[in-house]
């Protein structure tokens with residue numbers, strides 16, 4: 001023993017033995033090791049946090065998707081569409097986050113698969129909702145733009161379209177619209193959806209609302225007491241747009257109602273008398 005103890009420094013070389021024993025080097029090594037351990041732990045913690053956050057988002061996405069499905073399903077029912085054409089009640093893909101989420105963090109491959117599945121579901125639903133939207137837009141817009149009914153809720157037809165005796169001059173003159181008489185301040189409503197293109201005072205018309213319905217069709221509501229829409233307003237069918245009055249060239253409270261087709265007044269009676277679609 002004594003021999004080795006004596007010999008070892010000689011055998012390994014004096015410097016090497018000394019370096020092994022150097023406490024500062026050992027300390028440095030330990031520090032490096034600890035730093036790496038800490039880094040790994042931090043990375044692990046970080047990725048777990050990220051996975052948890054992603055899992056949470058995945059759960060939210062699927063909840064949203066389910067709400068969209070419910071909405072789509074309701075739209076299909078409301079519109080009385082062919083159910084087979086729009087399928088919003090397909091069961092969620094197997095292994096979805098809601099069924100399997102148990103509080104544990106996802107493993108990465110699971111998460112990737114779930115994200116892919118939900119992406120595919122969203123793409124599919126988006127496509128269906130898009131189709132549904134197109135269908136709705138066309139159908140509803142056409143029906144809404146369809147001019148039908150009277151521009152008032154209470155009152156009576158007091159003058160037809162065509163030649164008549166002018167109430168001011170007593171002469172035979174052309175009457176370019178239909179008159180509805182009623183109580184001053186009663187409702188004047190839009191006969192179809194459109195955009196307000198005139199809302200103001202205009203000569204003999206008095207306070208006038210003009211609505212463009214597209215397709216070359218315009219309606220006018222004249223002699224109003226008060227206007228309730230502005231130029232540029234989107235107007236719904238049946239919307240209250242003005243109050244009946246006697247402004248302009250008028251002898252008493254009434255609405256002078258015109259329908260213009262490609263800029264020319266036509267007899268509104270066929271529009272008034274037809275049933276709404």
Ligand SMILES: [Zn+2]
Nearest residue numbers: 177178179256
């Ligand atoms: Zn008139």
